[in-house]
Amino acid sequence: MNQTRDLIDSAQRTIRLELEAVQELLPRINADFIKACELILSCKGRVVVVGMGKSGHIGNKIAATLASTGTTAFFVHPAEASHGDMGMITRDDIVLALSNSGSTAEIVTLLPLIKRLGIRLISMTGNPDSPLAKAAEVNLDARVSQEACPLNLAPTSSTTASLVLGDALAIALLEARGFTAEDFAFSHPGGALGRRLLLKVENVMHAGDALPRVNRGTSLRDALLEMTQKGLGMTVVLEADGRLAGIFTDGDLRRTLDKGIDVRQASIDEVMTPHGKTARAEMLAAEALKIMEDHKINALVVVDEQDRPVGALNMHDLLRAGVM
Template structure:
């Protein structure tokens, strides 16, 4: 849809310049709110924040995040971020909690309740039940004197001086502060757990990082009869038949024990043709490139990709710990697996 021009007649009094100014002003208000929040974390809120992280770190259950309205949307994201960075977490809607979903909460859990006003009726209705369950309650709220704050064991102050909304009504800066506090908790917990890239990949097996850090060569290589290989004494014509049949553009030359002795590639063939002579009289041992580069079957597929890129090769032989040929891999195999 094409936006209206500055000269078009419209009852909305749209102005490109005014739109830009309002957008920049909203970002400035939210940036100011985050700056104030940062100062509270290292200042008056430091003890509460550190204790909240410590409690979540040793929690034997899950962090149950709750919130209504826009705070609920923020809560869902915080729960997802915690779960993907090593802290078991889930979101429970406060209204649904009053109608049975509270059964999801156990005494070993921690409830992280989010409400800017701290007076949400749906949250207020379940606070006494949470107390009876003995569940630890951590509040993210903009009012330290609210009903939610009074019930909470720890209060994380998310107050903002004003909303980015020019009417100071729509939750904007306040939800940004809530989201940032959730991210701050997740990052602090991630660091305290010693959470690493490999751990993140296990939580995201379908993502690009997961594929890079969880996919091994054995998962994507060609194996069994699909691997071209011949013995050192194999005639050149039989070597070419093996290469053509397997379609890898190369063949391994192996000894009687299956250990790799060399490789012959399409590039080697071109160089032989340029030299001339009767190729049919040659054997695999005479035309092979000895001591080729190989990769272990238990290596990461991304390492195989790096090997190919570094040495400008398109195929690599795969061996086990004893140097026995177990597979072959080319650049197309890695592309299909979305490793690269």
């Protein structure tokens, strides 16, 4: 029981210390942070992130986050940079160097070459008086009062603070660039995220002969036959000029039966939902899903600029496409 309590106390202490480290960052989002953003926004090349050890792992993640949110970036291992990889960095690039101590030998070794090439340098350190911070055009202060490690040795709070500061930088740049969800999708074309953000209604809707449709005045019985043939659980109802008059779904059928209406005698006009919610073919499928969820419906009619039905889709279509 004591061991259990000790484990819980240790975990909670770690979380508290790391929360405090993140809180300490708030007043440091200042003129230095703004200058770092401005340097990156004006950069004609890429952001090259460097870091050793745990700072390298954090730097790798920061580079990946920047790259996926509109800022071209990649990670270079500083030790490899000293043995040829420095050739990957051009004069148009900007270097973002991470080091908690600010005196990591592998990074300090690169400073003369960075200066000689005229490459602009942003540092992220835990020591604003360190060689790296002093060599940089601007230093982002990521110092922490205490590591979560009880020995105050293993990088814990410091790496969390650097990661959060990197995220703050990436998101500030994203918003400054006006980066959109569609831009984000083009950086993530694979997997569920890409499908959700790139797929359009026209890619999943049933169109042409697959679209169930009947005209106003059609008997409910004939409308049900059309629904059965097309297998979508709904049919659109058309005005004489081809515009959308309404929609009739399986849910409408249940409500019709609850009212005791004779399905053999009724007209579709009596039982359809007038017009109903619609989507456009060029709309993102994720937007169509939101319409369905907001209005608690399972099917949408897709219409053109003249309000003429050109397709239909339901929740099952979005589920199969991986949008939900």
